[in-house]
Amino acid sequence: MAVMVEEIVKVAKRAGEAMLEFYNDDVEVMQKDDDSPLTKADLAAHHIIVEALAEIDPDTPVISEESGIPEYEDRKNWESFWIVDPLDGTKEFIKKNGEFTVNIALIDQGTPVLGVVYVPDKQTTYYATKEEGAFKQLADEKPERIYSKLSDGKSELTAVQSRSHGSNSLIKELEEKGLTVTKTVPAGSSIKFCLVAEGEADIYPRMGPTMEWDVAAGDCVYRYSAREGAHPSPLTYNKPDLKNTGFLIGVEGDFKF
Structure with a gap:
């Protein structure tokens, strides 16, 4: 390998x-x-x-x-x-x-x-x-x-969000789920996964759909930035249409959009 x-x-x-x-x-x-x-x-x-x-x-x-x-x-x-x-x-x-x-x-x-x-x-x-x-x-x-730590969701969080698709509604929805976001970092493409993987942001929330090719490489970098084993990820692969719904990485728990 x-x-x-x-x-x-x-x-x-x-x-x-x-x-x-x-x-x-x-x-x-x-x-x-x-x-x-x-x-x-x-x-x-x-x-x-x-x-x-x-x-x-x-x-x-x-x-x-x-x-x-x-x-x-x-x-x-x-x-x-x-x-x-x-x-x-x-x-x-x-x-x-x-x-x-x-x-x-x-x-x-x-x-x-x-x-x-x-x-x-x-x-x-x-x-x-x-x-x-x-x-x-x-x-x-x-x-x-590079390493990242999985957040327990109880502390103040830095969220990376799309430079093209970022919105205040995303932060409000995270607050409704019990997460406190005090800072956002705009970024484009799969760089968002990598910023979480290297500890520059705590979470990457995505409300809208993506395709598997959009996320696979970045998801891999994130998963194996754990100090031991792998971080859990909600993303799955080889679905019939290769489409993902919204997701959240970087925090414990099963959050859906």
């Missing part, structure tokens, strides 16, 4: 470098069938990652946001698969605020066991494996182990 995660980090960085070739130009925005934005950077990163995974791990299927969803009948018995969001945070990419990522995760028996989140504009990598834990790497410096 150690060799594989190093290979996947290299792939994520290559995809990120390809994105940046488009970043400083006027971004041409296309619309997908669901009206979400798509750029040439998304597609360039997609091709790099999918082709690399086919060489590194040819026997394991790949789901990428940009390649469509295989029929559930074809994948319901998959024991493992890669799930990829080549450019998570396309809106942030278009806004040029730097908060977009490359997300690559390996799911095994319904659980993320390897995850890489690369932030191209910051040359920052977060990655984790089930066996080795979670790490942060700045550029080509030595990776450092």
Whole structure:
């Protein structure tokens, strides 16, 4: 696994470098069938990652946001698969605020066991494996182990929330659930998971739906930022439609939106 995660980090960085070739130009925005934005950077990163995974791990299927969803009948018995969001945070990419990522995760028996989140504009990598834990790497410096603590929900909390979708109603709903949020940290893409994983925020609440490729790599980094074992996570994988409902990570208890 150690060799594989190093290979996947290299792939994520290559995809990120390809994105940046488009970043400083006027971004041409296309619309997908669901009206979400798509750029040439998304597609360039997609091709790099999918082709690399086919060489590194040819026997394991790949789901990428940009390649469509295989029929559930074809994948319901998959024991493992890669799930990829080549450019998570396309809106942030278009806004040029730097908060977009490359997300690559390996799911095994319904659980993320390897995850890489690369932030191209910051040359920052977060990655984790089930066996080795979670790490942060700045550029080509030595990776450092990162840790987070699961909150009991009784103290004052710092919540990370979407820079594009943050709202006061989220904080009010958390208060109704008995949680006290005294500070919020806005962030884009799967960086939100990573801020919790490295202890910069206590919780990440998400009211709206997401797709599995949006969350898998970040969820992996968060889970294995525990000092022992893994943090619990409400997120599950290989659902028939690959969609998640709202979730809350970073606190004990089963909270639903």
